[in-house]
Amino acid sequence: MDKEQLKENFAKALKQEKLKRTPQRFAILEELVSSDEHRECTDIYFALRNQGISVSRATVYRTMDMLVKYDFARRLDIGDGIARYESKVGVSHHDHLICLECGKIIEFLNRDIEVLQQSICNDFDFDMTRHTHQIFGVCPDCKSK
Amino acid sequence: MDKEQLKENFAKALKQEKLKRTPQRFAILEELVSSDEHRECTDIYFALRNQGISVSRATVYRTMDMLVKYDFARRLDIGDGIARYESKVGVSHHDHLICLECGKIIEFLNRDIEVLQQSICNDFDFDMTRHTHQIFGVCPDCKSK
DNA sequence: TATATTTATGAGACTCAATCTCACAATAAA
DNA sequence: TTTATTGTGAGATTGAGTCTCATAAATATA
Ligand SMILES: [Mn+2]
Ligand SMILES: [Mn+2]
Ligand SMILES: [Zn+2]
Ligand SMILES: [Zn+2]
Secondary structure, three states, X not given: OOHHHHHHHHHHHHHHOOOOOOHHHHHHHHHXXXXXXXXXXXXXXXXXXXXXXXXXXXXXXXXXXHHHHOOXXXXXXXXOXXXXXXXXXXXXXXXXXXXXXXXXXXXEOOHHHHHXXXXXXHHHOOXXXXXXXXXXXXXXXXXXO | OOHHHHHHHHHHHHHHOXXXXXXXXXXXXXXXXXXXXXXXXXXXXXXXXXXXXXXXXXXXXXXXXXXXXXXXXXXXXXXXXXXXXXXXXXXXXXXXXXXXXXXXEEEEOOHHHHHHHHHHHHHHOXXXXXXXXXXXXXXXXXXXX
């Protein structure tokens, strides 16, 4: 999806939510989507500020919620009390290996696990809306140090 | 494991950490272990207070950390900013289905997933120390309402 | 385009789980 | 016991996230 198409899709979502098209909202979307990192709100906030874009923390937090609701972003909670967000634009589902030493986040996808997971839900008559599968440990780089 | 054996094991762990045997520490362990719920620190704190046991929030938080370190407890982060703890005493590993409507937590274990998970770690040369596999959705009770 | 109406923004106050402080209390070694 | 050491607890502090509300900006209307 190119940048213009993305903006249009975002504009549609804003319209659906009866939200106005503001430079801040577009800047936050673009900042998130143009990186493949797992970003904290404070990080997005400073990145935009450093680009000379006027934005507040409140606006970043409010916008991230909306981006998650409309599937432009995915929220990641790794248990340290800081929410991280990653772009879902052009990104397929995956789960995470998280290094306890350096904080690096490695992505993985295992289709067999995804299938087994769904069958568990069926067994329990449970309707899955989302899932997180996080493996914590020590990454290769940190092991060799 | 009977209660006396547990207390002895806990005493050993305290010794190993060069920590003293205090009534508060034993009370916190017993309160957690005698329930099969996923408990918040504040919940443990009030439960003990209501039993007339003198304890502070700080002591509960400090002791939970130690219980996790020595494998008497497991910490659960479901993304709402509140840490929950469950007993690991006589409890085998499992993961969780979490209802977004009522907050109910259902436990599951799938050995195939556990094996696949380990093979992913091998592929990435990643040393797993722990993992969390959480499935969020709507439980049968909430669906039928 | 000009004006009216509605909604968004942002600085800072506020919330709340968790952590820290430190005077005092309790424990365990000698 | 005595004494050194560690723990406890009330309240202060921290920090991510939320809320407030006066002002600014976006869109609807003329
Ligand atoms: Mn990712
Ligand atoms: Mn459990
Ligand atoms: Zn690492
Ligand atoms: Zn439910």
